[in-house]
Amino acid sequence: MNAAAFLRCIRPACHATFDLTAPIFACGRCGSLLDVAYDWDRLSVPASLSFFQERHATRNEPIDFSGVWRFREILPFAPPSDLVTVGEGQTLLQAPDIRRLDLPLKPGHLHFQYEGLNPSGSFKDNGMAAAFTMARILGRRRVGCASTGNTSASLAMYASLTQLNDGTPMRGIVFIGSGKIAHGKLSQALDFGALTLQIDGDFDACLKRIREAADRLNLYLMNSVNPFRLEGQKTIMYRVLENLDWGPPDWIVVPGGNLGNASAFGKAFIELHALGLIRRIPRLAVINASGANTLHELVNNRGLRWSNGAWDDAIIAGHRNERATAGLRAQTVASAIEIADPVNLPKALRSLDAMNGLVTDVTDGAILDEKARIGRTGLGCEPASAASLAGLRKLLVNGQIANDARVVCILTGHALKDPDATVRYHMNAEPSPPRESSAPRAQFANNPIRVADDLDAICRVIEQQDIAR
DSSP: OOTTEEEEESOTTTOOEEOTTOOOSBOTTTOOBEEEEEOGGGSOOOSSGGGGGGGGGGTTSHHHHSTTGGGGGGSOSSOGGGOOOSSOOOOOEEOOOHHHHTOSSOTTOEEEEEGGGSTTSBTHHHHHHHHHHHHHHHTOOEEEEEESSHHHHHHHHHHHHOBOTTSOBOEEEEEEETTOSOHHHHHHHHHTTOEEEEESSOHHHHHHHHHHHHHHHTOEEOSTTSHHHHHHHTHHHHHHHHHTTTOOOSEEEEEOSSOHHHHHHHHHHHHHHHTTSOSOOOEEEEEEEGGGOHHHIIIIITOOOOGGGOOOHHHHHHHHHHHHHHTOOOOOSOGGGOOSSOTTHHHHHHHHHHTTOEEEEEOHHHHHHHHHHHHHTTOOBOHHHHHHHHHHHHHHHTTSSOTTOOEEEEEOBBGGGSHHHHHHHHTTOOOSSOOOTTSOSOTTOOOOOOOOSOHHHHHHHHHHHHHHO
């Protein structure tokens, strides 16, 4: 282990520190979340980010091939011999045709960071590479998570491929809520052999129970409350910079569910700027689904702020109690961000502060329409991913993002993560949950056309459709 790495409370007024191998996910003094922190003065940090470009010449080495571990000098908590990788992070920025998106943004100024290219089909693999590295160092045989889908798929895959240093296989354990997981994601957890428990409750109930089970069963928790998960997810921003010739964009736009990505991205840029590896920090836009919009509500309507680490817990507790009293649960077609009580809320507030960020929410109807638009550019994404484009469109129309800004939207997962939602949209079936009554219905549906088994009829339909197009 690197002696210059440690765990630290995120509250500046506390900043209690703990050994890196301490089996804790909250500060033992004040109860706040923990960061993986570094004494950079004791570490050898490259003078320029372009140093990492050299790793492309040694991609035959697994840790240099990894889109996480090729940045290990600025992710220095474990020795190279302990690093876990399954080839995650082979992602590139995609430059879509703005005309296909009908977006009021200057041509060439939008990029999609498509994390669906990861081995399990989502961004979660970045964080799991780091978290499984720590689990192996700690000798934890059981690893587990609560999940709306992507986390379970990634955990199950890594568990099936990872052994402890003594050769003992790992055991993946997944808690899912009742009816709250897309079949494309559930199928991965089942196929990879994870022990899957369906709990009577939503994601928040599952997370509560697995945290309790972790304490009793010596189970290593792999949700994003685990700070090592966020260390791996920082590398999504490293790759964005790499593909922009190491220059930051003006905006990063990301869907907001449990707020792990928003938290990780802010930490990445705070560190890079402090190390002098970037000159400026881009702005951040976090996009909630309107049916799961806790961050939007707290920031925009209740005035919650980072406040130099003195955020107002009473505002958070008041909102949580109101929801509980009213029996309200998160509900959105974007199952990956269907979370009412995001565990990384304080870290996301820190990111919004450091990145001069903002928050908004978008309807299910807007999410599904933007998902179809993204598909027309040749990139298939899950519904939650499309929240980023729906949010960007809203912010452009409102003038909160300028039409000459350089923007990167994060597409978090592959289309086959939730094929049912895609088929329902294009077949003009009612999505589940139903879209808002005020939303337009399947604006970009590509419904199959029934045709008789007759060549003339088939050719006639094709010609008619070409003319209509």
